[in-house]
Amino acid sequence: MLSRYQGAGVRRKLQLGIVGCGxxxxxxxLLARLNPGIALAACCDIAEDRxxxxxxxxxxxxxxxxxEAMLNEQALDAVYLxxxxxxxxxMLHQAxxxxxxxxxxxxxxxTLAEARDVVSRAHERGVKxxxxxxxxxxxxxxxxxxxxxxxALGRIYHARINLAWRREMDYFQQASWHASLQTSGGGTLITQGSHLLDLILWALGEPPRYAYGSTARLKFSQVEVEDLAQAVLEMPSGALVQISSALLSPRERPLQIEIYGERGIGLYSDRPWPRTRFLGIRPPRVRLPVGGVHALQRSLEAFRRWIQEDAPYLTPAEQTLNVLATIEAIYRSARTGRKELVELENCE
Ligand SMILES: NC(=O)c1ccc[n+]([C@@H]2O[C@H](COP(=O)([O-])OP(=O)(O)OC[C@H]3O[C@@H](n4cnc5c(N)ncnc54)[C@H](O)[C@@H]3O)[C@@H](O)[C@H]2O)c1
Structure with a gap:
């Protein structure tokens, strides 16, 4: 049977609605405009000039x-929020x-509670x-x-993640939602660090058992959220993962991930271009599932393929519950001063 996206051998472009023009x-x-499989059909923002x-x-x-008007009036194949x-x-529930x-x-x-509701509703309704x-x-x-x-690295002993970025006050002034706990849910850990938490949990294939963390407001003391978060995660395997996420570096530093295994070491840096060096091993060659020059471009194209061709997308919603569970455990630990249990999610 042909899907709603196919007909007479010609696939129509994915009609995408963008929500939030920030x-x-x-x-x-910009990347969607370069993608021949995507049509930017509509956009939505509460700020009229933007x-x-x-x-x-x-x-x-x-x-x-x-x-709501966009969803009601425009025939869309997907939205980007x-x-x-x-x-x-x-907004996810409405979609x-x-x-x-x-x-x-x-x-x-x-929050994790909100995410669980979204994931279970999406499963019930069969929506990607x-x-x-x-x-x-x-x-x-x-x-x-x-x-x-x-x-290829053998048993993993430990990993270190360092995100040392530089932001100035205009980051909070131009998008004031960043500054409030109610609108952001937290600071640099949930907003920037969560990218790398997602990556390490995906790589290790399991959520941590415990988290021990601290947060600080050092440079931007007048906002509600942390500009520095550091944590140690205890994995069920015994491995330890250390993460530091900061917005207060005087100079922007390359992102760094170091993974130490029994047979070798993997060292990732995003500058001058994204690259991993391996010490002690030569892992089998792997191919990215989609082409493109930038990760965001590939993620968008992979999303299109997931919707139109049912090719797997690497980060379906249910796989991100453990990221939020870990973040919440780190924030709890920062408040209590104790090591906190990570509320495990059963993710396939
Ligand atoms: N993947 C990445 O690398 C990356 C990078 C930056 C931000 N983000 C994420 O993207 C999201 C947006 O961040 P941003 O930095 O672009 O924020 P932003 O403040 O620049 O843009 C948000 C936009 O949403 C609009 N908006 C607010 N309420 C709305 C509503 N009810 N309906 C429609 N539009 C509304 C605002 O007017 C604004 O234009 C966040 O989830 C953030 O964490 C991801």
Whole structure:
């Protein structure tokens, strides 16, 4: 049987609606314009001037200031949600109720409880929800994760992740939702660090058992969320994972992931280009599941293929529950000062 996306051998372009015409949506729209399989059918933002500028820049024919109106009036094959974190859950439910697949920006929702509801509702209704943890499609990260998954490094003893980025006050002023716990759910850990948490949990293939963490507000003491988070995760295998996520570095540093196994070491850095060096081993060659020059481009194309061709997407919603479970355990630990249990999710 032909799917709704196919007919007479010609596949129509995926009709995509973009919701939230802010920072990341600009990059994604640019890449979508380069993708011959995607048509930017409509965009939506509550800020009228931003909406119109965005539509003009990316030649998007229909604009909406209301998400609900867009869903009701526009025939869409999928939506891309790039709005503040506190809006993710409700918008996902609205899409699921209308059987519209969604690519939602990370984190899937602001809290684990919200994420569980979304995942179970999406399963009930048979709607595909993807979370844009695009580092899984980064060439260096993909090679590293596959080497771990294939056992090339042997038993993993420990990993270290360092995200040392630089932000100034305008980051919070231009998008004030970043500054509030109610709208963001947290600071650099949930907003930036969660990318690399997702990646390491995917590579190791299991969620941590315990988390021990601390957070601090050092540079931006006038906002509610942390600008530095550090944690140690205890994995069921006995391995330890150390993560540091910071927005206060005086100079922006390359992202670094180091994974130490019994047979070898994998060292990832995203500068000058994404790359993993291996010490002590030569892992089997692997190919990224989709082509493209940038992880975001590949993630978008993989989403299109998931919707139109049912080719697997690397980060379906249910796989991201453990990321939120881990983040919540780290935040709890930062409050209690104790090692906290990570509420495990049974993810396939
Ligand atoms: N994947 C990545 O690398 C990456 C990078 C940056 C941000 N993000 C994520 O993308 C999301 C958006 O972040 P951003 O930095 O682009 O934020 P932003 O503040 O730049 O953009 C958010 C946009 O949403 C709009 N908006 C707010 N309420 C709305 C509503 N009810 N309906 C429609 N539009 C509404 C705002 O007006 C704004 O234009 C977040 O989940 C963030 O964590 C992901």
């Amino acid at each position: 920072d990341i949506a600009g990059y994604l729209a 909406l119109q500028r965005f539509a003009k820049r990316f030649r998007i024919p229909y604009t909406f200031q209301s998400y 790039a709005v503040p974190h506190h809006l993710h859950a409700a 699921i109720d209308r059987q519209i697949p969604a690519l939602v920006e990370k984190p899937i929702t602001r 929800i993807a979370v844009n943890y695009q580092y899984r499609y980064d060439s260096g990260c993909f090679v590293l994760a596959r080497a771990v998954q294939q056992g």
